[in-house]
Amino acid sequence: MTPNKSEHSTENENIVFNSTINILLIEDNPGDVRYFEILIRQLKLIKCELKSANTLRSGLEMLKTNSFQVIMLDLSLPDSIGLDTVSETATASNKEIPILVLTGNDDEDFAVKVVAAGAQDYLVKGSIDENTLSRSLRYAIERHQKDLTLLNNKRAIEESQKRLELIVNQNKSGLIVLNTSYKILFVNPAACDMLGETSEELLNTKSSLPEFISNEVVYEITRTKKKVEAQKVDINWSGEDCKLITLHDITDLKKVEQHLNDKNSELMRINKSLDRFAYIISHDLKKPVANINGLLGLIENEIKESVKTENVFKRLYFSTSQLKNMIDNLLETSRNPQGPSAFELINIDELISSILYSMDIYLDESNATVVKDFSRNPIFFYNKQDMESIISNLISNSIKYRKEDIIPSIKLSSDKTGLGSSLTIRDNGRGIDLNVNRDKLFKRGERIQSQGVDGNGLGLWIVKETLDKNNSRIEVESKLGIGTTFTIHF
């Protein structure tokens, strides 16, 4: 059996006729069968091999096991009659083998039907000679070949069409075709989505896109609030001069851009505040150091007689404690919050006394009086350093924010509250407007009502941070012009 190359390439058409053509003859009349056997052997231009079957069923069976280049088909068979025979054969052969119908019926209408049913040609019995058969065979094969090529081309075009449609329809960019009157001739799903209208609503309407689309401009689409970039290019759309507009949705990009700008601004703001912070810290550290140096200088340079030693030492202690507090503040503001620190039993009266001693000058200067009453709760269980830091900051604040015209008075007291303890610091200072400032009170660097007061806005923030760390809390009551009371619950 010679393989039929004609099914695979049109260039090989001529090769077909150089090799043997295998013919399947489905014919139940033995006389006809013999007639064709002889005729075929006589063909000069082509070389054929004939196999025959006398029923449609057996003929179609033979298709499965043999390779044929042509099927000659009688229409009246024991198991099939008429055009159905043709269509069944065409189906059975997958339309891959040309069919020559043998019929006694020479009728044009019939011919048309035969071809429509799947045959390539028909031969009228009785008028089949060498030439007609030879021609019909070749014609059938060639015609079939062309049909196959056409089919393959059609399939290739359809496949190509599908791919292009995929690219257009699945494209994230919007594609719009506008004619010179700005009528929308084509719009893809992405464009519909961006414009917020369906293709039915958009097609053949006048586009609302601006007339002069520029690459540098970002457009906001009113309906969907999407931000898009557009590009246009001139095209010829089936003979008409049109513009192809590509829309890129950059809404998210713009959001990210805005977010980055915001973050940048925030970073610059933080940087500025850090710079200012660093300056404040450096000054606040240098001041007590300079004072300590000065005080030591007084002692050293034989000024001993005129200098009352106690005065110098008091101030030395004050300055070192200022320095220590400043350094503690700095550490607090820069380190990450950690868990609660080690607790111990604290005699509150002793602790407060030592704090007040180190603040002696400060208190003297402002003529402040301090009243203590720890009778209700003399012993606390807390971290000593944290408590010192908290109380120092609060007392310091009370003095800083004193009222100018009266003697500042600070009252410290302690109490038991349920399972815990509390410490209250009440002053008669200028008070805080809590309606306005309650939220800002414990924030870092936020100084309120600070006219005439030296400081860096860290005190209360440090107090809050220290308390939060130990799961303690602070309450504040205040009246402008009267005073402020802080209560800490340990």
Added chain:
Amino acid sequence: MTLPIKILLVDDDEVSNYINSELIENIGISSQVKVCENGREAIDYLTSLETNENQQIPQLILLDLNMPEMNGFGFLEAYQDLPDNVSADVIIILLTTSISEEDKEKIKKVHNSEIVFLEKPLTISDLERIKNQYFIS
């Protein structure tokens, strides 16, 4: 200018003022030391001297930069507007923990007459030098 002179201390820091006062007392150049806690207080004080015949005008001012309400810069600006009899022949010492070159330039632009930049703490030798340079016994 002849000693002894009246000296004005402009600083809100008590320890600083204590140190400076002790040094001044030790070196013995002053007849009177007046302390003002910020620039505004100092300007108000100097202004009041214009009308008060009996009060001596301070010939030396030790000025701090960081003070509430009106700091050293503010004082120097307002100082230019003081009447001449109060501000003539006065030596101003700017006594700071640290000062940048920029700030020094800024100040020199504001203040016309003599200004000395010294770093805290003031020492006895600083005062000796000032005494010898600007004052006679």
